[in-house]
Amino acid sequence: MPISRVRWSGNLARVTDAKMPLRAKVASSVSRTAAALSRAAGRGDGSVIGGWLGLKIDPELLAHLSAGRAIALISGTNGKTTTTRLAAAAVGVLGRVATNSFGANMPTGHTSALAKAGSTPYAVLEVDEHYLAQVIEATDPHVVALLNLSRDQLDRAKEVAMMAQLWRAALARHPDIRVVANADDPMVVWAATPPASHDQRITPPHVTWFSAGQRWHDDSWVCPECGSTIQRSGEQWWCTGCPLRRPEPQWTVDDEGVVDPTGAWYKVKLQLPGKVNVGNAATALAVAAEFGVRPFDAVPRLGDVTSVAGRYAQVVREGRTVRLLLAKNPASWLEAFDMADEAPTLLSINARDPDGLDTSWLFDVDFAPLRGRLVLITGDRAYDLAVRLEINDVPFQYVRTFDEAVRAVPPGRLEVIANYTAFQDIRAELDRVN
Ligand SMILES: [Zn+2]
Numbered sequence: 001m002p003i004s005r006v007r008w009s010g011n012l013a014r015v016t017d018a019k020m021p022l023r024a025k026v027a028s029s030v031s032r033t034a035a036a037l038s039r040a041a042g043r044g045d046g047s048v049i050g051g052w053l054g055l056k057i058d059p060e061l062l063a064h065l066s067a068g069r070a071i072a073l074i075s076g077t078n079g080k081t082t083t084t085r086l087a088a089a090a091v092g093v094l095g096r097v098a099t100n101s102f103g104a105n106m107p108t109g110h111t112s113a114l115a116k117a118g119s120t121p122y123a124v125l126e127v128d129e130h131y132l133a134q135v136i137e138a139t140d141p142h143v144v145a146l147l148n149l150s151r152d153q154l155d156r157a158k159e160v161a162m163m164a165q166l167w168r169a170a171l172a173r174h175p176d177i178r179v180v181a182n183a184d185d186p187m188v189v190w191a192a193t194p195p196a197s198h199d200q201r202i203t204p205p206h207v208t209w210f211s212a213g214q215r216w217h218d219d220s221w222v223c224p225e226c227g228s229t230i231q232r233s234g235e236q237w238w239c240t241g242c243p244l245r246r247p248e249p250q251w252t253v254d255d256e257g258v259v260d261p262t263g264a265w266y267k268v269k270l271q272l273p274g275k276v277n278v279g280n281a282a283t284a285l286a287v288a289a290e291f292g293v294r295p296f297d298a299v300p301r302l303g304d305v306t307s308v309a310g311r312y313a314q315v316v317r318e319g320r321t322v323r324l325l326l327a328k329n330p331a332s333w334l335e336a337f338d339m340a341d342e343a344p345t346l347l348s349i350n351a352r353d354p355d356g357l358d359t360s361w362l363f364d365v366d367f368a369p370l371r372g373r374l375v376l377i378t379g380d381r382a383y384d385l386a387v388r389l390e391i392n393d394v395p396f397q398y399v400r401t402f403d404e405a406v407r408a409v410p411p412g413r414l415e416v417i418a419n420y421t422a423f424q425d426i427r428a429e430l431d432r433v434n
Contacts (some may be wrong), residue, residue: 020064027058028065031115047100051108054115062107065114066139069098072287073135075127076147078332080105082272083147083280084126085308090288090298091122098123103309106131107138122291129163133170136177143290144171145180145283148214149187150331160187164224167191175206178290180283183209183249186237190224190244210286211235211249212279251286258282258295266295271306274339310427319411326423330364336417337369344409345370348379348422355420362388370394376405379422402429
């Protein structure tokens with residue numbers, strides 16, 4: 001059955017169950033019920049199983065649920081969960097926003113989030129970078145935000161260029177989508193620029209560039225357009241063999257605040273730590289602006305966001321204030337060091353399937369910022385971490401468990417930086433703090 005597309009045109013679009021075909025209504029209802037049952041059974045938030053069942057009944061369910069909503073998709077390797085949370089808060093100025101706030105960022109998660117939210121005029125969805133092209137086709141978004149592309153695991157290194165190619169092809173098929181893209185990431189700039197416009201100094205009218213102060217550059221020394229070397233000087237970068245270069249960003253970060261395209265500066269007071277999150281806030285404001293939200297109205301809402309799917313959550317344990325930071329790849333380790341206070345720090349590393357089995361990426365991370373802090377290590381691959389810290393000249397102490405770490409530090413703050421499954425383990429120990 002063809003899906004009637006109601007493109008958002010600045011008015012509040014209305015989406016009601018009544019407009020959906022019967023199969024989609026049944027699928028949507030089954031999806032909601034399954035998710036609720038799964039939650040009741042204590043198996044997480046149920047969004048994956050609910051969405052999976054819904055899509056089994058109606059493979060077009062995501063498209064049906066998207067019709068009539070004004071949607072923003074947020075994708076990239078790092079920062080997408082937090083940016084999605086902040087952008088949903090910002091777009092909330094206009095009305096109710098559906099969002100996949102638990103990080104279930106594949107089509108099953110999107111389906112479930114939209115079914116659960118019922119009819120909302122807006123949706124802000126985090127999208128796994130591998131699924132962006134597919135989700136663009138299904139949801140016909142108003143805005144797509146491209147945050148960055150860096151390798152997530154060593155064994156996936158080649159995928160960065162391939163992913164940029166897929167993004168670029170998907171956006172070229174939908175030239176009416178507004179794109180909010182990171183000017184500091186050559187891969188993203190290339191992906192956001194239509195293949196026809198060879199001169200990247202001319203920004204296509206539907207692209208808005210932001211600069212969020214990206215630190216990680218090691219994945220983009222080779223130009224995706226021509227294969228020549230990319231040179232950097234300060235914040236500028238340019239290809240030595242073709243016109244690809246850093247575009248002038250319209251949204252920037254400056255001195256704990258965000259500068260909008262008119263040059264106005266807004267103080268951004270967040271409950272989330274680090275400069276990285278001020279950058280995420282700039283991106284969120286740029287996304288919301290595409291819906292007509294003024295930064296002035298959105299900024300106070302960003303300050304209400306406390307934790308994001310357990311990240312940055314603080315809990316008190318035996319007189320220690322424990323804060324959890326997730327670091328899943330070299331780029332996000334650097335960000336975590338920036339977010340962490342100068343305090344005793346526990347590092348935990350696993351190398352199970354979701355983490356990637358190879359830990360040699362540890363040698364791409366400079367742990368020197370941790371010198372002078374009390375550093376504790378744990379996790380399945382603590383030994384690999386020990387070798388790395390030894391070579392990096394960072395003294396450390398091994399602990400077997402999280403509880404042992406808590407007892408090993410004086411009362412006060414304990415920062416915990418962990419990779420994916422290690423983070424989940426510690427969260428489970430803390431009774432799923434949120
Ligand atoms: Zn080039």
